[in-house]
Amino acid sequence: MIQDDLTRLSAVDAARAIRDGRISSAALVQACLDRIAKTDGQIRAWAQLDQDIALAQAHEMDRIRKSGKATGALHGVPVGLKDIIDTRFLPTECGSPVFAGRQAEANALIVDRLREAGAVILGKTTTAELAYLHPTHTTNPHNAAHTPGGSSSGSAAAVAAGHVPLAVGTQTGGSVIRPASFCGTYGLKPTRGMISRSGLLRTSGSLDQVGVFANTLEDMGLLTDVLSGFDAADPASFARPRPSLLEGARSDPPVAPDIAWFDMPYHDRLSEDARDGLDAVIEALGARVERFDAAPQLAGLTDVHKTIYDYEIARQMEQLVADHGATISSEMRAAVRRGLAIGEDQYQDALAVKETADAFFVEHFNDFDAIMAPSASGEALALSEGNTGDAIYCTIWTLAGLPCLTLPLLVGSTGLPIGVQLIGAAEEDDRLMRTAAWMLRSLAEEK
Known part of the structure; x- marks a missing residue:
C-alpha cells in the first residue's frame, strides 16, 4: 500500500516501489517539486533547481x-547535492558570488556513481560560503527564526522539510552532524576515504569528508553504499573492500554493544536541555555505557584539528581572497590571515599528533563498539546570532577520520530537535550502523 503523500516515502521504500512498478519516478519527483514550490519560499534550501532537468531524468x-x-x-529516487559538488548539467556556485554561474566541465565522481545507481539529481542544495562559516540564507524547517546549521545547510533542511528523501553534504569540522542535529534528520559521515572527493570544492585535503542526510538509518546506509568506492585521484581514498552499511543497519549485534562516553572539558558549553537529554539516554542504556574522564591529550585534539584546518584552508583560499577582496566574507578573510601565520613546523607537528590519534582509536575500539557524544551544543541557534553553531563536538572524530552519525532522539526546551552522536571504528561503518540500530530499538523498548 503506497501512501498518498509520496514525499513521506523512505528512499528504500521508494526505490522498491519504483522497481515494482507501483509508483513512477516521475510521480515521486513531481511530488517533491510540488512540496518545494509550496514550502521553499521560506526555507530556501535550494541553490539550483531546474524542474525540466529533474523530470527528464525521472522519465528516463x-x-x-x-x-x-x-x-x-x-x-528513480531523487537526491539533493550540496552546491560544492560539480555537475555538468547544473551550475556549481559554492555559496559565493565569486562562482556565480560557474559550470563544471565534468561531474564529480560521486555524481556519476549516483546516476549509475539510477538516482535522479533533483538539484543543488545551499551551502555556507565556500563550505566554511559565513551563513547562507537557508532557515530551519522547524522554526524559520533559527539556523539549519552549516555548512551543509540546504542538504539538512531539504531532507527535514520532505523536499527530498536523501541529500549529500560534506564535513571538515561538523558540517554534516551539526545541521542534521539542528534539523532533526539522520546524518552520517563515514570513514575518511570511503567516498571520493574528486570534483568537490577543496578546503582541507586532510580533513574534508563526504557525508549524507536521510530520514531513516537504512536510507543513510543505502546512499552511502552507492557513493562508496575507490578513487585513485583522491589521496585519502583506499583500495580495499568497503563494508555494507545497509546490511549493518538491518543486522542485530551478536552481543549487546559496549559504548563509551568521554566527559570532555568543553561539555560545559552544552545547553541544559541537551545535557539532561544525553544523561537520560545514558541512564536508559544502563550498563552498556561506560563513562570516562577524557585525558588532556584527547580533549586537546580539538586544537590539533584547528591548526590543520586553518593552515590548509588558508593555502586553498589565499589566491581567491587576494583576487576578490571584499567579495569574500570577513570570516574567510580572517581564516586566511590566521592560517598563513601558522608555520610549517607547527603544521607538521599537528599532522604527527593526528597520526597518534588514529592509533589511539584503533586500540580503543578493541574494547568498545562505539563512542557516544553530543552532536551539537543543543537546539539550533537563532539566525540573529549570525552563525551556524559550534562544531567542537565533532572535530576530534573528523580529525581521526572515524565514522560518525547522529540520531534525532531528543527535543529541546523550545521544541527544536537535538541529536545524539555515535562514533565507530575506522572502516567498521557497518558495525556502527548495527550499534545505532540496536540503540534505537533499546530506547524504544524503554518508553
Missing part, C-alpha cells in the same frame, strides 16, 4: 524500467 528512469533493463539501487 521510468522508460528504462519499463523496457526491462537493469535498475540500480536508487533507481
Whole structure:
C-alpha cells in the first residue's frame, strides 16, 4: 500500500516501489517539486533547481524500467547535492558570488556513481560560503527564526522539510552532524576515504569528508553504499573492500554493544536541555555505557584539528581572497590571515599528533563498539546570532577520520530537535550502523 503523500516515502521504500512498478519516478519527483514550490519560499534550501532537468531524468528512469533493463539501487529516487559538488548539467556556485554561474566541465565522481545507481539529481542544495562559516540564507524547517546549521545547510533542511528523501553534504569540522542535529534528520559521515572527493570544492585535503542526510538509518546506509568506492585521484581514498552499511543497519549485534562516553572539558558549553537529554539516554542504556574522564591529550585534539584546518584552508583560499577582496566574507578573510601565520613546523607537528590519534582509536575500539557524544551544543541557534553553531563536538572524530552519525532522539526546551552522536571504528561503518540500530530499538523498548 503506497501512501498518498509520496514525499513521506523512505528512499528504500521508494526505490522498491519504483522497481515494482507501483509508483513512477516521475510521480515521486513531481511530488517533491510540488512540496518545494509550496514550502521553499521560506526555507530556501535550494541553490539550483531546474524542474525540466529533474523530470527528464525521472522519465528516463521510468522508460528504462519499463523496457526491462537493469535498475540500480536508487533507481528513480531523487537526491539533493550540496552546491560544492560539480555537475555538468547544473551550475556549481559554492555559496559565493565569486562562482556565480560557474559550470563544471565534468561531474564529480560521486555524481556519476549516483546516476549509475539510477538516482535522479533533483538539484543543488545551499551551502555556507565556500563550505566554511559565513551563513547562507537557508532557515530551519522547524522554526524559520533559527539556523539549519552549516555548512551543509540546504542538504539538512531539504531532507527535514520532505523536499527530498536523501541529500549529500560534506564535513571538515561538523558540517554534516551539526545541521542534521539542528534539523532533526539522520546524518552520517563515514570513514575518511570511503567516498571520493574528486570534483568537490577543496578546503582541507586532510580533513574534508563526504557525508549524507536521510530520514531513516537504512536510507543513510543505502546512499552511502552507492557513493562508496575507490578513487585513485583522491589521496585519502583506499583500495580495499568497503563494508555494507545497509546490511549493518538491518543486522542485530551478536552481543549487546559496549559504548563509551568521554566527559570532555568543553561539555560545559552544552545547553541544559541537551545535557539532561544525553544523561537520560545514558541512564536508559544502563550498563552498556561506560563513562570516562577524557585525558588532556584527547580533549586537546580539538586544537590539533584547528591548526590543520586553518593552515590548509588558508593555502586553498589565499589566491581567491587576494583576487576578490571584499567579495569574500570577513570570516574567510580572517581564516586566511590566521592560517598563513601558522608555520610549517607547527603544521607538521599537528599532522604527527593526528597520526597518534588514529592509533589511539584503533586500540580503543578493541574494547568498545562505539563512542557516544553530543552532536551539537543543543537546539539550533537563532539566525540573529549570525552563525551556524559550534562544531567542537565533532572535530576530534573528523580529525581521526572515524565514522560518525547522529540520531534525532531528543527535543529541546523550545521544541527544536537535538541529536545524539555515535562514533565507530575506522572502516567498521557497518558495525556502527548495527550499534545505532540496536540503540534505537533499546530506547524504544524503554518508553
